[in-house]
Amino acid sequence: MKYGARNQIVGKVEGIKKGTVMCEVKLKDVQCDYMESVMTMNSLKELGIKKGDKVRIVVKAVNVLLVKE
Amino acid sequence: MKYGARNQIVGKVEGIKKGTVMCEVKLKDVQCDYMESVMTMNSLKELGIKKGDKVRIVVKAVNVLLVKE
Amino acid sequence: MKYGARNQIVGKVEGIKKGTVMCEVKLKDVQCDYMESVMTMNSLKELGIKKGDKVRIVVKAVNVLLVKE
Amino acid sequence: MKYGARNQIVGKVEGIKKGTVMCEVKLKDVQCDYMESVMTMNSLKELGIKKGDKVRIVVKAVNVLLVKE
């Protein structure tokens, strides 16, 4: 399995906050300490993840913003 | 300084690959091991980063895709 | 403070519409008349903005679509 | 003609910087002073815009990042 995206991390689902249309998945135990993903509730159903599940986190490089403080 | 985005990491610029319009910034020493960002050459000029510079890496949660393998 | 994004505007928060997971921030008094941003409720909490606050609006050029009518 | 995106501005093409795959379109005379869009060279060909052309600039609200400085 290979992805056309430069940023890929493996994490664990820590919690899921559900709305009517959208939901937010909190990810822990990843190298990055903490990350979050937002998707539709329907995507969540298809994905079928629950707390503790291992997931691959994929981010295209064009969606990464750099800030110099 | 606060950002309306759920994913924020601090990293160091490892290298910059330049094209005519776009460039790719490689980031190391981040907790995530390795990340990459793509931006326009003009953004790079304004950002004014070079190898070794510390940058904040910002990703909106809607741009994070989860995959269950 | 410098951002790796070609589009940056300063605006004021005009109103915030809150859902369970997502919220919509309406921006006024910007040069562009009117703009909107969508983020998670958690991002809003961290951002800590309220009506009248000045914010910087950042958009990467790859997310700008041109239409010729 | 109606768009499912919260941010829409009318501007004029000020210049086009072309690479092999991507190009950058500079927009002026817009209310926002200055904006930029990045697209593929093929999209540019289909769009058929040149300096001075009027274009509609469309940005989905999920792609707008707010920063509180």
Next chain:
Amino acid sequence: MKYGARNQIVGKVEGIKKGTVMCEVKLKDVQCDYMESVMTMNSLKELGIKKGDKVRIVVKAVNVLLVKE
């Protein structure tokens, strides 16, 4: 009418699921069998679409992820 985006399909609105801030539009009868779009409730109001309406579906190529399984 021309768009600066490489992926354009014509479809029909099959259903709309509404939340407080966001909504999800299901599209059918498109060549692609089935697609979905998420936008704000305000965008939906401005778009003014209902079940059975014909819509153009536009996706910028930078937002398309390829996976080799």
Next chain:
Amino acid sequence: MKYGARNQIVGKVEGIKKGTVMCEVKLKDVQCDYMESVMTMNSLKELGIKKGDKVRIVVKAVNVLLVKE
């Protein structure tokens, strides 16, 4: 293998146009007739696709814009 994205299509690589930093992958034989993806040259190397290869095309619903003409 499951993806947290509402739009997934299977297609074949028709051609690849390479620049210095970015490349464009043309996809054919998909139900959608024709689609395109843009990624970095490095992602292309990792993905390891060539003309004729079968790929899965994944698009998050927040990146789908609807237009009513």
